[in-house]
Amino acid sequence: MEKPPRLLLSRLWLQNRVYDVTLNSVVFAWKETEPNKKRPPGSSWNTCKAAGSHSVPVCEIIAVQETAEEVQKKNAGKWHRVPRSPEESYQPPAFTVFYVDRSRQHRWRCRSVTFHCPDWGLCQQWIQTIEEQLFLLTYRPKRLLVYINPFGGKQQGKRIYDQKVAPIFSRASISTDVIVTERANHARDHLKTDADLKKYDGVVCVGGDGMFSEIVHGLISRTQCDSGVDQNCPEETLVPCDIRIGIIPAGSTDCICYATVGANDPVTSALHIIVGDSQPIDVCSVHHNNTFLRYSVSLLGYGFYGDLLIDSERKRWMGPTRYDISGAKTFLSHHYYEGTVSFLPVTDNVGSPRDKFRCRSGCHVCQHSGHLPLEEKQICEQEEEEGEDSVSEIGHKDVWRVIRGKFLAINAVSMSCACPRSPKGLSPAAHLSDGTTDLILVHKCSRVNFLRHLLRHTNKKDQFDHSFVEVHRVRRFRFMPKHQEVDSEVDSEPDLRERGKGLFGQICRDHPACDCAPAHSTWSCDGETLPHTAIQVSAHRQLIKLFARGIEEQPVFEDSTGVCSA
Ligand SMILES: CCCCCCCCCCCCC/C=C/[C@@H](O)[C@H](COP(=O)(O)O)NC(=O)CCCCC
Numbered sequence: 001m002e003k004p005p006r007l008l009l010s011r012l013w014l015q016n017r018v019y020d021v022t023l024n025s026v027v028f029a030w031k032e033t034e035p036n037k038k039r040p041p042g043s044s045w046n047t048c049k050a051a052g053s054h055s056v057p058v059c060e061i062i063a064v065q066e067t068a069e070e071v072q073k074k075n076a077g078k079w080h081r082v083p084r085s086p087e088e089s090y091q092p093p094a095f096t097v098f099y100v101d102r103s104r105q106h107r108w109r110c111r112s113v114t115f116h117c118p119d120w121g122l123c124q125q126w127i128q129t130i131e132e133q134l135f136l137l138t139y140r141p142k143r144l145l146v147y148i149n150p151f152g153g154k155q156q157g158k159r160i161y162d163q164k165v166a167p168i169f170s171r172a173s174i175s176t177d178v179i180v181t182e183r184a185n186h187a188r189d190h191l192k193t194d195a196d197l198k199k200y201d202g203v204v205c206v207g208g209d210g211m212f213s214e215i216v217h218g219l220i221s222r223t224q225c226d227s228g229v230d231q232n233c234p235e236e237t238l239v240p241c242d243i244r245i246g247i248i249p250a251g252s253t254d255c256i257c258y259a260t261v262g263a264n265d266p267v268t269s270a271l272h273i274i275v276g277d278s279q280p281i282d283v284c285s286v287h288h289n290n291t292f293l294r295y296s297v298s299l300l301g302y303g304f305y306g307d308l309l310i311d312s313e314r315k316r317w318m319g320p321t322r323y324d325i326s327g328a329k330t331f332l333s334h335h336y337y338e339g340t341v342s343f344l345p346v347t348d349n350v351g352s353p354r355d356k357f358r359c360r361s362g363c364h365v366c367q368h369s370g371h372l373p374l375e376e377k378q379i380c381e382q383e384e385e386e387g388e389d390s391v392s393e394i395g396h397k398d399v400w401r402v403i404r405g406k407f408l409a410i411n412a413v414s415m416s417c418a419c420p421r422s423p424k425g426l427s428p429a430a431h432l433s434d435g436t437t438d439l440i441l442v443h444k445c446s447r448v449n450f451l452r453h454l455l456r457h458t459n460k461k462d463q464f465d466h467s468f469v470e471v472h473r474v475r476r477f478r479f480m481p482k483h484q485e486v487d488s489e490v491d492s493e494p495d496l497r498e499r500g501k502g503l504f505g506q507i508c509r510d511h512p513a514c515d516c517a518p519a520h521s522t523w524s525c526d527g528e529t530l531p532h533t534a535i536q537v538s539a540h541r542q543l544i545k546l547f548a549r550g551i552e553e554q555p556v557f558e559d560s561t562g563v564c565s566a
């Protein structure tokens with residue numbers, strides 16, 4: 001491949017060493033001319049030999065600025081920067097380049113490198129040329145609308161934004177309008193009706209998955225409303241949202257951030273926003289009959305995760321620990337729920353949920369998964385009673401399958417749902433933007449087996465390799481709880497049944513003589529509960545876009561001598 005023409009080449013100092021520094025439209029690079037030797041006073045700039053080199057893609061440069069001469073001074077026991085005094089030794093004009101540096105575990109850091117120039121004119125020429133190249137990166141955001149949930153996670157959202165994110169946005173010359181939310185659904189309602197979205201290149205959410213869900217609901221509803229699309233119709237093809245969303249993780253699970261970037265780190269996310277990354281994401285719409293309920297991007301869970309969520313909401317004051325306490329309690333209660341799951345398996349997809357390869361940056365499965373219209377397909381229902389061999393219609397395209405059974409958990413995940421609690425996620429091979437969701441059915445089994453299954457979310461073993469677990473990649477599915485199969489009228493109102501109270505009450509649920517337990521669970525949808533248990537779900541391919549690029553393959557680390565943290 002032909003190299004792009006060089007824009008600048010100069011011999012400059014970096015920490016008293018001499019470097020050949022080059023810039024073309026793709027790469028900014030510096031190569032030490034004589035390693036491990038300081039430039040002797042009065043020596044020529046042109047007598048040094050080539051040695052170790054460093055390079056940064058132009059698209060990963062954050063900013064360039066003229067460097068005011070500063071020195072580190074100790075005052076009252078603390079080091080701080082002060083301008084050089086005229087008596088201090090002469091330092092030539094300098095410029096600093098801020099750029100993305102990859103650290104461990106998919107974390108990005110903003111590094112800087114400062115070059116001293118022999119004259120003022122050359123320094124200005126470098127600054128101007130780099131700025132011109134950055135100006136050409138038109139996909140980078142310049143104006144952002146930021147929503148901060150001050151109560152998400154450990155209630156650190158505001159501090160995280162002010163201390164870690166705002167300074168890098170300002171370094172990258174991004175202007176922001178910041179709204180600290182005052183109530184639940186404040187961000188959603190503002191986006192739906194009030195926000196002047198034309199003013200912005202992106203919306204940033206500082207909070208957890210629940211807060212992100214608010215932003216998603218606001219933007220999707222606004223887009224459908226502007227396009228005249230009826231969200232209540234389950235068969236509608238939804239219009240994708242143009243504006244990208246950035247997530248600064250400050251919540252309890254942070255799975256959407258983790259599964260799209262590979263880390264729940266505010267600085268990493270801020271840098272992905274600044275460089276203008278774009279990652280399309282699938283969204284599931286959830287309906288009850290012809291009524292729209294919610295959108296789901298991460299986990300739509302019935303049984304274990306639904307019960308866990310209900311319990312954890314009462315413990316919100318505990319912060320993220322609430323999920324561990326409620327997780328243990330829900331595990332002990334060991335509820336199973338009867339019902340019927342019908343689903344439309346994907347037959348034309350490149351991937352499967354049992355694949356060993358993962359959805360990563362530039363994923364070919366996501367790029368090549370075609371978009372099938374969602375109109376009703378041929379329906380051929382077959383019943384598969386538990387314990388019997390299932391007879392499937394192999395080779396038959398777009399056939400609905402029906403599974404009636406007793407389930408400990410029914411989970412639908414449109415992405416892996418990797419998070420710090422489960423670094424590989426609920427469905428490790430799920431794809432961010434292939435237009436499908438992975439439907440995981442955990443049939444009734446013993447507590448010990450269920451624990452084995454749960455533990456596998458935290459280690460390298462395959463969590464689907466159990467006789468009581470099945471996983472299907474689907475475009476659509478439906479669920480009908482058993483108690484509503486006979487009388488579908490029951491579900492015309494939201495479920496308001498009283499649940500068994502307390503841990504003991506829940507454990508008694510399996511005892512036939514005890515009538516204190518509910519016949520159904522509650523759906524948890526990205527951390528919110530749904531008012532109905534009978535639902536229809538459709539996956540919508542690439543409905544929203546994030547400032548992310550998918551998880552990058554692990555980089556090779558190299559020592560960046562002469563480079564310091566920003
Ligand atoms: C014995 C060890 C068992 C460990 C099992 C761990 C499996 C964890 C999988 C977690 C998947 C999380 C999917 C994401 C869900 C979020 O949308 C939702 C709301 O998040 P937030 O707004 O940030 O609070 N979080 C949950 O539903 C919590 C799931 C907690 C699981 C322990």
Ligand SMILES: Nc1ncnc2c1ncn2[C@@H]1O[C@H](COP(=O)(O)OP(=O)(O)O)[C@@H](O)[C@H]1O
Nearest residue numbers: 152153181182183184207208209210211251252
């Ligand atoms: N100012 C606020 N007061 C109360 N609740 C809020 C506020 N702003 C947002 N929320 C709600 O808080 C819930 C949890 O937010 P989130 O940031 O996801 O934290 P967590 O990850 O801890 O659940 C979301 O459902 C969101 O609607």
Ligand SMILES: [Ca+2]
Nearest residue numbers: 282414431436
């Ligand atoms: Ca998907």
